[in-house]
Amino acid sequence: MITRKIQYQMAKRAVGPFLMALDRWQSAQKSRKRKPRETPFGPPLQSVQKLKEIMTLNYFEGRYADGAVPVAWVTSGFPAEVFFALGFHVVYPENHAALCSTRHKVPEIAEFAERDGLSRDVCSYARTDIGSVISGKTPVGRLPKPDMIACCTNICQTVLYWYRNLAEYLNVPLVLVDTPFMYGGTREHHLDYVSAQLGEVIEAAERISGRRMDAEKLARVVENARDGSRLWGECLAISQARPAPWTGIDTFFHIAPIVTIRGTETCNEYYRMLKDELTERVKAGVGGIKNEKHRLLWDNLPIWFKVREHSTMTAERGFNFVCATYSNAWAEAGDLIDPSHPLESAAKTYTYVYLNRDLDNRLKTTVDLAKSFGVDGAVLHSDRSCKPYSVGQVDVKERLQKDMNIRVLLLEADHADERSLSGEQAEMRLLAFMENFND
C-alpha cells in the first residue's frame, strides 16, 4: 500500500510531468525540423499540446492509482463530482473505448467480448471495454482496477447491462443512478428519486474508500463543474464567428477534459486557455479550415476511427463542421448546476442530459444550434451502436429541411467499430452530399 502510494505520487508529480516536458521538447524539435505540410486546415491550435499532456498524464497516473487512492470507473453521464470530492481516481471506459477506436484497436479488443458471447449488435464501446477487461489489452498501458463502478442510465440502458457485466468480471460493487426519461420537464418526485440515489452513492463511496465527504470540498468541485461546463459552452459558441476559428472535429478531441476531469481546476484552466486562443484567432480572422465556404452541423457521436479522414475530405472542399449536438451536450448543464445545493442540482442536471430527454427537445436543440451557428447543411451520423442517439434522426432530418431548408445527409456508420462501416459507401455519400452544394 505504501509503495503503491509512493509510486502513484511519483508518477503524478515527478515522472509524468517529466515525460510530458520531454514530449513537449521533442514535439518542438520535430516541428522545427519538419517542413509545414500543405493541409486544408488553418494553423494548428497551440492548446493541443496542453490537451495531449493533460489526457496522457491522466492515463499515466491511472496506471499507478489502484492501491494508492480509491478508484472508480464511471459512465460519461455519471455525477462523478462526488468521486472527485472524495479524492478518487476516476476512469471513463467510454473515453477509453474512443481512444482505442482512434488507434484502430477496437476490432482486436472487442473480439474478446464477442467470443465471450456478446452480440455484435451491442454498443461497440461496451464490447471494447469488456474485451479490454477480459484480455488486458489497452493502448494506454494499463487501466487501474476499480474499487467500485458507477453507472447512470441517463445516456442509455446499455450502460446498465454493460456495468453489470463489468461488476462480474472485475468482482467489484456497482452503484447505479437510475434517471427517469424526461417527457417534457422533470417533476418533483423524479428529482427526489434521483437525489435520494445520489445520497446512497455518497454513502457507498465513503464506505468503500474509508473517507468522509467534506461538504465544502463537494461544493467546490460542483462549482468547478459548473464553471467548466460554461467555459466549454463559451469555447463552442466562438464558432458562430465566420470563419469558425476551429472545427467541429477539433471539438470532439477537446471535449475530453469536460467529460473526464469535470470539476477539477485543471479542466477549467485548460478551457480558459483554449478560449483565449480561439478569441485571438477570431480577431485575427484565422479559420479552423483555410477556405470556409459551407458550414455544417454534426449530429451523434463522432466516427472516431475515421474522424481525421472525413474532416480532411470535407475541409478540402471548403466544408467545416462548426457545431455538433454531441459537443454541445456537455455545455448544456452549466446553468443548472447550483453549488449551494449540490445534490438537488446534480439530480436535475444529470436527469436533463440530452439523451435522457424526448424527441421534441432534440428537434428544438438541433434546429436552434443550426440557426445560431448559421449552418447550410447537416450530417446526421446514424450510429449502428448508439440506438438512443440514432432513433428519431429521420424526424431531425425532416425538421431541419422544413424549418431551415438546408441539405441534410443521414450517414450510416458506427462510432467505434470499423467492421460496421462500409468505407466506400460512406465516402460516396459524403462526396455526393457535398457535390450538390452551390458555391
Add this chain to the structure above:
Amino acid sequence: MTECVSIGIDVGSTTWKAVAVDSKGNILASIVEEAEPLIDRQTERALAELKAQVKAGDGVRIGATGYGRKRVRADLVLTEITCHARGAFHLTGKGGVLIDIGGQDTKIIKIGNNGDVLDFSMNDKCAAGTGRFLEVILKRLRVPFDEVALRFNKAVNSIPVSNTCTVFAESEVVSLVAEGKEIDEIVKGLHQSLASRVASLAGDIPPDSEIFMSGGVALNESMVKSLVDRTGRRIRVLNSPQLIGALGAALAAR
C-alpha cells in the same frame, strides 16, 4: 457525325459503361461491357475503342463515376448520385424521383425542377435490394435472364422470399425448390419482395412527382412491373437505363 466533346465512364461493380456526347449532350456512341477486375486496363482498351468510333481528338474531356471512378484518369470525377441525376434530368428535362437499381446498390434520388439533387438515400452495406441479389437467386433457380419475364407472367400466384439478406434468401429459395414449389411462382415472389424493399427505401413519394428508373435492373420488365404494382404509380424507364450514370459524367465533363 457531330464532334465528340466529352466521354463519361461509369465503372460499376458488374458492368463498365462509357458514353460519348457532343456539345449538346446528344449520345454519339456508347459501350457496355462486363466489368473486368483490372479496371485500368479495361478502361484503357475500351476507351480507345470508343474514341476511335467517334473519332475523338485529344481535347476530348473525360468524366468518371461509379465505384471504380478513382482508377480512371479523368478531368472530372463525380459520384454516381450526381451523375445519375444529371443524366436523368438531361433526358427528362424535369424534376422527380429517380430509382436507380445497380449491381451493388440501390439509390433513390430526388431531383429538383432545375436538376439539383435535393436528397438521396441508398440501401446499405449489403446486397439486399440490388441487382446482385436478383442475379444470385436467379442463378440458384437456374433461370436465365431471358426467361424471367415469361415465367413471371405465367405465374398465377407468387411465393414471397422473406429474407432480406442475400445469403439467407439463397438458402430460403433452395428449400422452397426442395419443397417442390413452382419455380415461376418463386421468380414472381422474388421480384415482388425486392420491389417492396426498394419501395420502402423510397419512402413516401409525393403524388405530384414523377418516378423515373435507371440502372441495369430497369431492363428487367418484371422488376419494373413489380415496382409499379407495389407503388401504384406510373414509372418511366429512361432510355438505355444502364448508361445514365455515364451520360451524367459525360455531361458534367463537357
